[in-house]
Ligand SMILES: [Fe+2]
């Protein structure tokens with residue numbers, strides 16, 4: 001059995017006070033959003049309780065899908081690296097960037113270079129893993145047991161208006177993804193695609209993955225067994241069509257949030273994988289924060305049966321669908337006013 005945990009969007013606090021010259025850009029609205037709204041939602045105590053709970057399951061691996069920072073300050077990247085190191089060795093912890101981590105254009109050396117060891121991968125089996133040296137080195141692959149974690153970056157600086165929290169993979173990354181997934185499929189590995197943005201085509205353009213159709217077409221052709229994302233701060237279960245069947249797409253809420261609006265409290269998911277390529281069994285346990293950071297409880301447990309490339313009969317799809325706390329409520333909340341942009345600072 002291979003056990004891994006997925007958490008996302010910790011939005012680590014506290015946020016250092018930016019120098020004035022660091023705010024002559026989109027950081028201004030993001031920092032305002034933090035001061036007025038988000039600092040009241042994201043609590044380090046919840047995150048600490050979550051990490052303690054995760055340790056009690058002794059997972060082989062922990063995957064984190066972005067938004068570790070809030071306004072992409074260099075000091076936030078350093079603090080996030082220390083936080084990542086507190087979770088476990090870099091070989092056992094994988095991170096991908098979120099849109100807040102690319103809130104503004106920032107030099108690699110002062111940003112993602114600090115996390116590079118947690119994104120080290122190797123496209124070829126048996127080759128040593130090397131950390132990425134730039135955004136052009138995505139996606140990366142980390143083989144762990146029967147699992148191949150494929151890390152994408154959908155984090156690119158976006159304008160303040162129109163698409164402030166949107167993401168994009170870009171054609172080069174998607175083309176590399178196609179080759180990687182096909183090769184990993186031939187290796188018979190359980191392919192887990194990690195991406196910050198939810199790849200749902202129906203999302204508001206303000207927070208969407210702008211090349212979601214190209215991403216979906218690539219997965220349909222090359223195959224994958226599971227897609228994990230964050231960004232929406234809500235639980236989410238969807239399916240994407242692929243040649244081998246339907247690929248489960250599962251989102252997790254923020255790892256540090258107390259309940260707000262219609263969003264659930266902090267959650268993470270535990271995955272237990274057994275089986276082989278023609279008969280995978282994936283057990284999923286959603287763990288949810290108790291009030292006052294008093295610990296975590298199991299919100300639900302269900303299983304998915306998969307063959308290589310998609311869901312198989314026997315999956316507990318009813319319980320999986322019940323995981324979703326969003327989409328129905330997320331779509332109408334497309335309020336493109338400036339006030340909404342600042343105050344919600346969406347995801
Ligand atoms: Fe996000």
Ligand SMILES: [Fe+2]
Nearest residue numbers: 009067231347
């Ligand atoms: Fe977020």
